[in-house]
Amino acid sequence: MKKKKNNFKLLIILLIIVLDIIVVKLISNSDKGGKNNTSARMSLYDRGLDMISSMNALAGDDNYRKMIGMPQEVESIINDILAMDYSEPKQVYKVTNLDDIMNLTMYMSGVDENTFKGETKDYIKRKFAGTICNVIMGKSSGAMALAASSCFAKQDIFVDSTVTEGILYIYVYENAYPVFVSFMPGEDGAVLANCSYMILDSMIGADTETAKDSMALGLLSVEIEEVNR
Numbered sequence: 001m002k003k004k005k006n007n008f009k010l011l012i013i014l015l016i017i018v019l020d021i022i023v024v025k026l027i028s029n030s031d032k033g034g035k036n037n038t039s040a041r042m043s044l045y046d047r048g049l050d051m052i053s054s055m056n057a058l059a060g061d062d063n064y065r066k067m068i069g070m071p072q073e074v075e076s077i078i079n080d081i082l083a084m085d086y087s088e089p090k091q092v093y094k095v096t097n098l099d100d101i102m103n104l105t106m107y108m109s110g111v112d113e114n115t116f117k118g119e120t121k122d123y124i125k126r127k128f129a130g131t132i133c134n135v136i137m138g139k140s141s142g143a144m145a146l147a148a149s150s151c152f153a154k155q156d157i158f159v160d161s162t163v164t165e166g167i168l169y170i171y172v173y174e175n176a177y178p179v180f181v182s183f184m185p186g187e188d189g190a191v192l193a194n195c196s197y198m199i200l201d202s203m204i205g206a207d208t209e210t211a212k213d214s215m216a217l218g219l220l221s222v223e224i225e226e227v228n229r
Contacts, residue, residue, distance in 0.1 A: 086179075
Protein backbone atom coordinates (compact mmCIF):
# COMPACT_ATOMS: atom_id res chain seq x y z
CA MET A 1 0.00 0.00 0.00
CA LYS A 2 2.81 2.38 0.91
CA LYS A 3 4.54 1.63 -2.38
CA LYS A 4 1.36 2.40 -4.30
CA LYS A 5 1.02 5.71 -2.46
CA ASN A 6 4.61 6.61 -3.27
CA ASN A 7 4.07 5.74 -6.94
CA PHE A 8 0.91 7.84 -6.96
CA LYS A 9 2.76 10.80 -5.43
CA LEU A 10 5.54 10.41 -7.96
CA LEU A 11 3.00 10.34 -10.78
CA ILE A 12 1.37 13.53 -9.44
CA ILE A 13 4.76 15.26 -9.17
CA LEU A 14 5.69 14.26 -12.73
CA LEU A 15 2.30 15.45 -13.98
CA ILE A 16 2.79 18.84 -12.27
CA ILE A 17 6.26 19.17 -13.80
CA VAL A 18 4.92 18.36 -17.27
CA LEU A 19 2.07 20.85 -16.86
CA ASP A 20 4.53 23.51 -15.69
CA ILE A 21 6.67 22.93 -18.78
CA ILE A 22 3.60 23.17 -21.04
CA VAL A 23 2.43 26.39 -19.36
CA VAL A 24 5.89 27.97 -19.57
CA LYS A 25 6.12 27.05 -23.25
CA LEU A 26 2.68 28.47 -23.99
CA ILE A 27 3.54 31.72 -22.21
CA SER A 28 6.84 31.91 -24.05
CA ASN A 29 5.17 31.38 -27.41
CA SER A 30 2.52 33.92 -26.51
CA ASP A 31 5.18 36.50 -25.65
CA LYS A 32 7.00 35.82 -28.92
CA GLY A 33 3.80 36.13 -30.86
CA GLY A 34 3.01 39.38 -29.09
CA LYS A 35 6.42 40.80 -29.89
CA ASN A 36 6.12 39.77 -33.53
CA ASN A 37 2.68 41.29 -33.78
CA THR A 38 3.92 44.50 -32.14
CA SER A 39 6.79 44.66 -34.63
CA ALA A 40 4.44 44.03 -37.54
CA ARG A 41 2.06 46.71 -36.31
CA MET A 42 4.76 49.37 -35.92
CA SER A 43 3.76 52.31 -38.06
CA LEU A 44 6.07 53.96 -40.56
CA TYR A 45 5.76 57.09 -38.43
CA ASP A 46 7.28 55.27 -35.44
CA ARG A 47 9.89 53.49 -37.53
CA GLY A 48 11.01 56.90 -38.73
CA LEU A 49 11.31 58.13 -35.16
CA ASP A 50 13.42 55.10 -34.26
CA MET A 51 15.74 55.76 -37.19
CA ILE A 52 16.08 59.44 -36.24
CA SER A 53 17.00 58.46 -32.69
CA SER A 54 19.58 56.01 -34.03
CA MET A 55 20.98 58.61 -36.42
CA ASN A 56 21.32 61.15 -33.61
CA ALA A 57 23.17 58.57 -31.52
CA LEU A 58 25.54 57.93 -34.43
CA ALA A 59 26.14 61.65 -34.90
CA GLY A 60 27.06 61.94 -31.22
CA ASP A 61 29.43 58.97 -31.25
CA ASP A 62 32.97 60.36 -30.91
CA ASN A 63 34.57 57.11 -32.06
CA TYR A 64 32.58 57.04 -35.29
CA ARG A 65 33.37 60.68 -35.97
CA LYS A 66 37.08 60.03 -35.44
CA MET A 67 37.00 57.01 -37.72
CA ILE A 68 35.48 58.86 -40.68
CA GLY A 69 37.82 61.83 -40.21
CA MET A 70 35.38 64.69 -40.80
CA PRO A 71 36.64 68.13 -41.91
CA GLN A 72 36.34 70.89 -39.31
CA GLU A 73 33.45 72.49 -41.20
CA VAL A 74 31.44 69.27 -41.09
CA GLU A 75 32.29 68.79 -37.40
CA SER A 76 30.92 72.25 -36.69
CA ILE A 77 27.64 71.48 -38.48
CA ILE A 78 27.23 68.22 -36.56
CA ASN A 79 27.88 70.00 -33.26
CA ASP A 80 25.06 72.40 -34.16
CA ILE A 81 22.75 69.46 -34.88
CA LEU A 82 23.61 67.78 -31.58
CA ALA A 83 22.60 70.95 -29.75
CA MET A 84 19.16 70.89 -31.41
CA ASP A 85 15.99 69.41 -29.93
CA TYR A 86 14.87 66.18 -31.65
CA SER A 87 12.70 64.97 -28.79
CA GLU A 88 9.38 65.44 -30.59
CA PRO A 89 8.55 66.52 -34.16
CA LYS A 90 6.39 69.58 -34.64
CA GLN A 91 4.76 67.96 -37.65
CA VAL A 92 5.29 65.01 -39.97
CA TYR A 93 4.50 65.26 -43.66
CA LYS A 94 4.15 62.73 -46.46
CA VAL A 95 5.21 63.65 -49.99
CA THR A 96 2.25 62.90 -52.25
CA ASN A 97 3.81 63.50 -55.68
CA LEU A 98 6.94 61.36 -55.47
CA ASP A 99 6.38 59.87 -58.94
CA ASP A 100 5.95 63.35 -60.46
CA ILE A 101 9.26 64.45 -58.92
CA MET A 102 10.94 61.32 -60.26
CA ASN A 103 9.51 61.79 -63.75
CA LEU A 104 10.47 65.48 -63.87
CA THR A 105 14.02 64.68 -62.80
CA MET A 106 14.27 62.06 -65.53
CA TYR A 107 12.89 64.49 -68.09
CA MET A 108 15.27 67.27 -67.04
CA SER A 109 18.12 64.77 -67.37
CA GLY A 110 17.06 63.86 -70.90
CA VAL A 111 16.09 60.33 -69.87
CA ASP A 112 13.11 58.50 -71.38
CA GLU A 113 11.59 56.26 -68.72
CA ASN A 114 10.40 53.89 -71.44
CA THR A 115 14.01 53.01 -72.21
CA PHE A 116 14.51 51.37 -68.82
CA LYS A 117 14.60 47.58 -68.89
CA GLY A 118 13.88 44.96 -66.26
CA GLU A 119 14.35 46.09 -62.67
CA THR A 120 16.48 49.10 -63.51
CA LYS A 121 13.65 51.61 -63.13
CA ASP A 122 12.58 50.24 -59.73
CA TYR A 123 16.18 50.34 -58.54
CA ILE A 124 16.64 53.93 -59.70
CA LYS A 125 13.39 54.97 -58.00
CA ARG A 126 14.56 53.44 -54.72
CA LYS A 127 17.94 55.12 -55.08
CA PHE A 128 16.44 58.47 -56.05
CA ALA A 129 13.88 58.56 -53.22
CA GLY A 130 16.71 58.27 -50.72
CA THR A 131 18.57 61.21 -52.25
CA ILE A 132 15.78 63.77 -52.76
CA CYS A 133 16.92 65.37 -49.53
CA ASN A 134 20.35 65.99 -51.07
CA VAL A 135 18.80 67.32 -54.27
CA ILE A 136 16.87 69.93 -52.28
CA MET A 137 19.84 70.83 -50.08
CA GLY A 138 22.07 71.16 -53.13
CA LYS A 139 20.22 74.33 -54.12
CA SER A 140 21.35 76.42 -51.17
CA SER A 141 23.01 74.54 -48.31
CA GLY A 142 26.49 74.00 -49.72
CA ALA A 143 28.91 71.08 -50.01
CA MET A 144 29.73 70.85 -46.30
CA ALA A 145 26.06 70.51 -45.36
CA LEU A 146 25.66 67.76 -47.95
CA ALA A 147 28.75 66.02 -46.58
CA ALA A 148 27.45 66.23 -43.00
CA SER A 149 24.09 64.81 -44.00
CA SER A 150 25.68 61.98 -45.98
CA CYS A 151 28.11 61.03 -43.20
CA PHE A 152 25.31 60.22 -40.79
CA ALA A 153 22.55 58.98 -43.11
CA LYS A 154 21.05 55.74 -41.81
CA GLN A 155 19.58 52.75 -43.58
CA ASP A 156 17.34 50.01 -42.30
CA ILE A 157 15.60 46.97 -43.78
CA PHE A 158 12.41 45.49 -42.36
CA VAL A 159 9.38 43.51 -43.51
CA ASP A 160 6.06 45.25 -44.07
CA SER A 161 3.89 43.89 -46.87
CA THR A 162 1.57 46.91 -46.66
CA VAL A 163 4.27 49.12 -48.22
CA THR A 164 3.68 48.63 -51.94
CA GLU A 165 4.99 51.95 -53.29
CA GLY A 166 7.66 54.49 -52.47
CA ILE A 167 6.84 56.65 -49.44
CA LEU A 168 8.69 59.73 -48.24
CA TYR A 169 8.15 61.29 -44.80
CA ILE A 170 9.51 64.64 -43.64
CA TYR A 171 9.86 65.17 -39.87
CA VAL A 172 9.79 68.90 -39.11
CA TYR A 173 11.00 70.16 -35.72
CA GLU A 174 10.41 73.44 -33.94
CA ASN A 175 14.08 74.01 -33.14
CA ALA A 176 15.98 71.56 -35.33
CA TYR A 177 16.69 70.70 -38.94
CA PRO A 178 14.08 68.42 -40.48
CA VAL A 179 14.74 64.78 -41.29
CA PHE A 180 13.79 62.91 -44.46
CA VAL A 181 12.86 59.23 -44.19
CA SER A 182 12.09 57.24 -47.34
CA PHE A 183 10.51 53.78 -47.46
CA MET A 184 10.92 51.78 -50.67
CA PRO A 185 9.35 48.30 -51.17
CA GLY A 186 11.38 45.34 -52.35
CA GLU A 187 10.71 41.63 -52.77
CA ASP A 188 8.69 39.47 -50.38
CA GLY A 189 7.51 42.43 -48.30
CA ALA A 190 11.00 43.78 -47.61
CA VAL A 191 11.26 47.56 -47.19
CA LEU A 192 14.42 49.64 -47.51
CA ALA A 193 14.36 52.78 -45.35
CA ASN A 194 16.73 55.73 -45.70
CA CYS A 195 17.02 58.51 -43.12
CA SER A 196 19.01 61.76 -43.35
CA TYR A 197 19.15 65.30 -42.01
CA MET A 198 18.00 68.07 -44.32
CA ILE A 199 20.31 70.91 -43.30
CA LEU A 200 18.27 73.89 -44.42
CA ASP A 201 17.67 76.86 -42.11
CA SER A 202 14.33 77.80 -43.67
CA MET A 203 12.91 74.38 -42.71
CA ILE A 204 13.45 74.80 -38.96
CA GLY A 205 9.99 75.11 -37.42
CA ALA A 206 8.47 75.49 -40.91
CA ASP A 207 4.71 75.44 -41.38
CA THR A 208 3.14 73.65 -44.35
CA GLU A 209 3.45 76.49 -46.85
CA THR A 210 7.00 77.38 -45.83
CA ALA A 211 8.01 73.75 -46.12
CA LYS A 212 6.56 73.50 -49.62
CA ASP A 213 8.29 76.70 -50.72
CA SER A 214 11.62 75.60 -49.26
CA MET A 215 11.50 72.24 -51.02
CA ALA A 216 10.43 73.42 -54.48
CA LEU A 217 12.35 71.72 -57.28
CA GLY A 218 12.46 74.26 -60.07
CA LEU A 219 8.93 74.76 -61.37
CA LEU A 220 7.63 71.71 -59.52
CA SER A 221 6.55 72.06 -55.92
CA VAL A 222 6.80 69.18 -53.48
CA GLU A 223 3.21 68.38 -52.51
CA ILE A 224 2.81 67.28 -48.90
CA GLU A 225 0.09 66.22 -46.49
CA GLU A 226 0.16 65.92 -42.72
CA VAL A 227 0.67 62.50 -41.15
CA ASN A 228 -0.74 61.79 -37.70
CA ARG A 229 0.75 59.26 -35.33
